[in-house]
Amino acid sequence: MATIYQVSELAGVSLATVSRVMNKNARVSEKTTKKVEEAMETLGYRPNSMARSLASNRSNSVGLLVSEVHGPFYGAMMSGIESELRASGMHVIIAAGHSEEATEKDGIEFLIDRSCDALILHVEAVSDEYLLELSRGRTPFVLINRDVESIEDNCICLDNELGGYLATRSVLDQGHTHIAYISGPLWKKDAKERYLGHQRALQESGLTQSSSLSFEGDFQAEGGSQGMRHLLASPDAFTAVVCGNDEMASGAMDEVRDQGLAIPGNISVQGFDNVGFSNYMFPKLSTVDYPVEAMGVMAARWVLKNVYNKNDLAVKNVFRPKLIARDSVKKLPR
Amino acid sequence: MATIYQVSELAGVSLATVSRVMNKNARVSEKTTKKVEEAMETLGYRPNSMARSLASNRSNSVGLLVSEVHGPFYGAMMSGIESELRASGMHVIIAAGHSEEATEKDGIEFLIDRSCDALILHVEAVSDEYLLELSRGRTPFVLINRDVESIEDNCICLDNELGGYLATRSVLDQGHTHIAYISGPLWKKDAKERYLGHQRALQESGLTQSSSLSFEGDFQAEGGSQGMRHLLASPDAFTAVVCGNDEMASGAMDEVRDQGLAIPGNISVQGFDNVGFSNYMFPKLSTVDYPVEAMGVMAARWVLKNVYNKNDLAVKNVFRPKLIARDSVKKLPR
DNA sequence: CTGTTAGCGCTTTCAC
């Protein structure tokens, strides 16, 4: 393995000069540049990234903490981040937080200890105070899907309230007036906001959420099934259910069918996230698009701009959800 | 940021001793150990991983190259790898290969340049020769889902032929005799082997694959739809279709319904992979389980054992697929 | 069991 020293020797220049042509960060005469490049070429020189990092105090790596490494939602997010960062030569180190406070903190420390230049975090369990504290440290970070006061610039969010509103608005527009809701865990801010948006839409139409037609799920398919079981056992009738995310919608649909009912014939189902498989379901799920991949790309740009000084990049902090109407919501006659 | 030097000073010992207690790789008296640990504690010392790597020529990071960062299949694989490796303090750097030769090679070089101690590769486009060549380099690697002669020990595979056999065997067992097949791209070894297994099952029952009832897809949903369109346009009748993977099965199901037919009433569908959403589909998809997550874990163990000297770990190279019978295949009366 | 002493391969002032 050739080192910078051998390159400098072959090219007949000093270490410093070789370093300069590698980094293109200082003027070097064209002639010398060429000599050096040729030397690198013939030696098959590859800079040692560790030595580089140690000397420059830059690792060119960014840490990415997601709740789960699998799952359609995080997959799309990671995909956007990876492609954007790698195109700039940065690498991404992943870690999972599993939505648990201790694991999330642990992951963050792990990433910081690994000398990441920056962090991209999708955290749910950790408190705002912890994040504020973290922001005083020397590792910069962006938050995806989380809005923390006083560090809004570090947040890339979806307008979840609006999304919740759109979801229910669309169901109302199809003529439904008896609408059930299966929410995510309400301690999660996004779950809460979606629910609030739902309620706003109802109120706008002069309706209110009957408490027996509301269920707090877990954002998983199983929670959707449970929720639907609970709702169908309730004395109140309903013609549609709005779910806090697509996974729960899927679980809910299973349960509806298990009870011998048809979708959307007897019960309409509305999802949220527009996760990959929502388009594979039957009937194809009506949902709200969550542009995760684009948001991942944006988070990566934030890092590129704020940490690696690519100042020409523009960063957008809040994204607007969009309704995706498909086949799982039935139009009711007035 | 405290350095090892300050710790040694505070503890009243040498650098070397501090290094020893950090790495637990040499005997240090209990008393000294304690002094050092206290010093570390009060200084809030965190070792600099870059300096460590440079000096030891070990980065404690392993590179992971997958075809796509998103997608249920890779998600499960990455998840297994991440958890297993992180539990041992190693970090994983991800890169995507997009099933293209140039991108895959590029990703591998990227990872090697990043001083990964080892690589876990899921590559499809790169040739066996390239991998053989790579195996002569100094970065060890494991291959997932690829079997290359003479480096079998570096391969963690599924018996795809057996899987293909099981898939079709199961359909035959339900009484079907007119069976269509939608394969993955046949230049991919796994697609090919699954197809071979399918044919073996047919032959065993004295049947052969009619060429008009066979279609080469792309392992994507769209390819499944196309395939089904093609098959339904063929003059030959069939009661079941076996698909090379679940995505294509999903696309095929869409198409069947678009043409007004029922599943499994008119046409039975068999998938392969047992990807997360196959259980959310309707009807629930009968498929073949591909234990990707377990295989990811195994790849991680291979690295732990062969690169990080955790010799107590056992590595299993070939996994057996298992049939998962659900609702998309109908039992035919004899 | 503990200390001394070279580096690991590169970046970065500071001169010239």
Next chain:
DNA sequence: GTGAAAGCGCTAACAG
């Protein structure tokens, strides 16, 4: 525009 030299923070012989 180019070179000399001092580290970056740690590991790993080698001595004792």
